[in-house]
Amino acid sequence: MSRVLRGAVTVLALLAVVTATTASAGPTRPEACIATNARFRTTDGVRLAGAVVGRGKTGIVFAHQVAGDRCQWLPFARELAGRGYRSLVFDMRGYGASAGVANVDPHLDVLGAAAELRRRGASRIVLIGASMGGTGVVAAAPRIRPAIAGVVELSAPTGFGGVDARVAARTLTRPALFVAGRDDGDFAQASRALHRAAATRDKKLVIAPTSWHGVDLVSLPVVKKTVLEFIARVGG
Numbered sequence: 001m002s003r004v005l006r007g008a009v010t011v012l013a014l015l016a017v018v019t020a021t022t023a024s025a026g027p028t029r030p031e032a033c034i035a036t037n038a039r040f041r042t043t044d045g046v047r048l049a050g051a052v053v054g055r056g057k058t059g060i061v062f063a064h065q066v067a068g069d070r071c072q073w074l075p076f077a078r079e080l081a082g083r084g085y086r087s088l089v090f091d092m093r094g095y096g097a098s099a100g101v102a103n104v105d106p107h108l109d110v111l112g113a114a115a116e117l118r119r120r121g122a123s124r125i126v127l128i129g130a131s132m133g134g135t136g137v138v139a140a141a142p143r144i145r146p147a148i149a150g151v152v153e154l155s156a157p158t159g160f161g162g163v164d165a166r167v168a169a170r171t172l173t174r175p176a177l178f179v180a181g182r183d184d185g186d187f188a189q190a191s192r193a194l195h196r197a198a199a200t201r202d203k204k205l206v207i208a209p210t211s212w213h214g215v216d217l218v219s220l221p222v223v224k225k226t227v228l229e230f231i232a233r234v235g236g
Contacts (some may be wrong), residue, residue: 016212033071036097038088038120042112050090051101052120054081054141057148058235059122061113062089063106063133065155066075069096072130072215083228085235089149091132097203104161106136107143109167114144124149126235128212131187135160136193139168141176141190150175150234152227155187155214158194169197175234176203180224204230 015062034051040048060080062073070089077087092109094102110133114125120234125148129137142153151174158166168178176198180191188207195205208223217223 003069012020018044032072033069034089038090038116040112040116040119042093042108044108046093046100046108046112047098048090048093048109048112050088053077053087053089054085056084056086057122058124058126058231059084059109059114059117059120060085060087060231060235061117061125061127061129061131063113063127063136064088064089064095065108065133066103067214073128076215079127080132080231082231083232084187085234086120086122088113088115091134092136094112099118101117103132105163106132106161107139107163110136110140111143114140114148114215124235126150126152126231129156130151130154130217131156132160134214135163135165138165138172138176141165141174142148142168142171148174149236150179150230152179152189152230153194154217154223155184155186156190156194158190166193166197169194170199172198172204173200175230176200177206177230178203178226179206179217179226181210181212182207182212183209183218187213 018127036049038050041082064072069091073089093100127137134153179190221236
């Protein structure tokens with residue numbers, strides 16, 4: 001089976017689970033988004049669009065989930081702006097205002113976003129990704145130089161779009177937080193697998209008593225508190 005076909009099969013399976021999950025109760029998110037103020041290219045030449053929110057030497061890369069865009073992470077990015085962080089919310093390839101084919105190589109989008117934040121003055125980088133974006137941040141984290149400050153994964157499958165996050169996790173030596181909903185299909189099992197695979201000793205696994213998925217998890221007080229404490233500890 002070709003790499004593209006394997007990616008397509010993975011995406012179809014993930015879409016089915018995410019659709020069922022997001023149909024359950026979850027927080028209501030505002031529809032208003034933010035205009036593009038950042039454009040950058042990935043290492044394979046795909047042009048992506050996003051927006052930088054806030055100021056600060058610690059930069060947060062936010063990678064969204066399937067069927068989403070930069071708007072998903074905007075409320076949390078604005079909250080972090082009030083805490084002195086600079087965030088980049090962006091449309092992954094094939095989504096929103098970004099070019100390219102969707103649901104392929106999410107780690108390359110994360111690498112490009114981290115480089116853009118560094119170009120804009122961030123000296124420390126924290127990666128946060130939901131579902132598809134979670135696979136992307138775990139896979140990208142070991143490849144970024146200078147090394148990132150930390151990585152947060154929420155409801156990530158172990159593989160997505162031709163990327164094997166479990167293999168990447170075996171070389172992940174930076175602080176890492178893995179989060180999933182206990183009743184969110186196979187995603188809790190996937191987060192457990194990524195947590196086990198991660199080479200770093202500075203790692204934590206949170207399985208929340210919910211069926212909420214990806215971005216919605218940060219609406220749970222216990223998850224938000226844990227993520228904020230992690231960012232403050234590793235990001236300064």
